[in-house]
Amino acid sequence: MNHLPILPVVLPALAAALMLIDQRAAVQHRLGLLAALLTSALAILMLILSASDWSSVYLLGNWAAPWGIVLLADRLSALMVALCSLLGLGAVLLARSLSPTDSPPHLLQPLLQIQIAGVNGAFLTADLFNLFVFFEVLLIASYGLLVQGDGRPRILAGLRYVTLNLVGSAVFLVSAGLIYGLTGTLNLADLSGRFAALDGSTAQLAQAALGLLITVFMLKAGLMPLGLWMSRTYPVTCLPVAWLFVILTKVGLIGLLRVLTLSASESGWIASAPWLPLVALLGVLTLLIAALGMLSASSMVEMATRVVAGSAGFLAVGIGYGHEQTLAAALAYMPHGCLAAAALFVLAHRIDQGHRGTLEAIGFFALASAVAGLPPWSGFLAKAMLLVGTLAADADTPSHTLRTMVWLGVLAGSGLSLIALMRAGGRIFWSAQAQARRPHDRSAQALLVGSLLALFALTLAAAPVQTFAFNTARDLANPSVLIERMLRTSQRPSPHTELPDPVR
């Protein structure tokens, strides 16, 4: 139990290393499946524990907080690790049925595991530089995954994606360096007090550093002026990779949320972040442009890509509005957004391959209504929570202009995407039947059905999901408890070794 927070990172990394020893496809697949199942089980255990007020601070190498690196397993990281691990499990299943011509199979499985390890680590860490390292781990895996299966479009997309992310990493390092130079710490909990203690020009420089950091996170999250890379990257990847990449944009947003909540001053995270309204505005912009992109999409895969961008925009609005209730709305949207987008990718690949059966038609109807945020689905509830939340936040937050823009953006975005999906549905299912170009893929079908059922279950379990989201938002909006906890966790005494006396 003590080591629970580190296991979702260590297990996939270990599996990836083992896969390189024995590279037979069947062995790799079994190992991958075993690792993904174990990781998912542990992540779900963590999620269940965290729902009943459990949280854990894990000292890496047994070094106490401001000096060592700590992992923080609270509600937010438990939720995200569970989502990532479950999506990882799906990707492993999908990777098996990929035809051998589509991919050299001995690299796909290990890279998927490394990707899962990196994303889980990025969700768990509470140290700025460690966050950078996990970002690089997940990015280097994603570089490999993106070009899986080769072919001109993937290589060219990979070239652009890698270049862009290398520039992003340079900016991340500049910002982390500035923050360390100004405050002398990289631990997010320790930063909170030290940020508040800065004044004058150093405080302004610290805000600039924070702005650079937020820029990088927005680049990773695919928020609009920086998110143009997405529409040329996601559509060219093979299915398991596209499925897992759904979680990638969330890493940027959770990084943003972590840094803003933990490193902001004790006086509450809202006051200390002049960048928040900007994040919300860019979220609105992303929502609108993603919806327009859906209208102009020429294939279902492109449309699914825009759906991922749009859900990142919605999450950014919830985070950027800077109120507990809007944050809760974003968190309640998170599982729905991830699952619906991932399922849409499966459906899109099937439709683009010419499968247009009953399953596809039912799936399309369900997913289109879920993505556009129509009533029975939990996405609708989350959107309603956000709009109501902006009203509740009226007293102590941004201006009426921002609220108007959020309302317009969310409603117009939903409406436009509904129109786009209706048009696409008519074009796909009411036109002359296309011939399936590829044989049926059992695991893709199974995953489509599975994620539809999961979406349905999320809708039925609206009350627990909402409670969880509200509790998480409350934790994040009052970070002092977690900060205290992280700084107070002391080293475990080791039964085996005595510390030597200092040398005189």
Added chain:
Amino acid sequence: MIELPISGPGLMNLLLATAVAALGTVGLYLVLRARTFETVLGLTLLSYAVNLMLFAMGRLTVGRPPILDAMSDPSSPQPAMADPLPQALVLTAIVIGFAMTALLLVLAVRAHAEARTDAADPPEDRA
């Protein structure tokens, strides 16, 4: 009127800052060029600039080990030790940067083979 420090530790700070600025500017310019090789060179220079900056964030110290020892004089105006953390950060950043540059070079070569051009952003649909 800005007074230039022409001697002492201030001069070293100025020199280092100038180097970071020059490397960063040249790197950014090259990244924005249209050919892959220049982009890779630009990214390399950019990461040099970032690494130098990270290193300087621990403050410049002369002749101090990165460990607190009994010999250091607490009353001296010089810091008693060099900050070891930025050194560790720079080491990590260098390793990651190297690996990424190698990967980007491989991709650039592959893209050249696929697209028959070394443009960093070749047209999508030309055969």
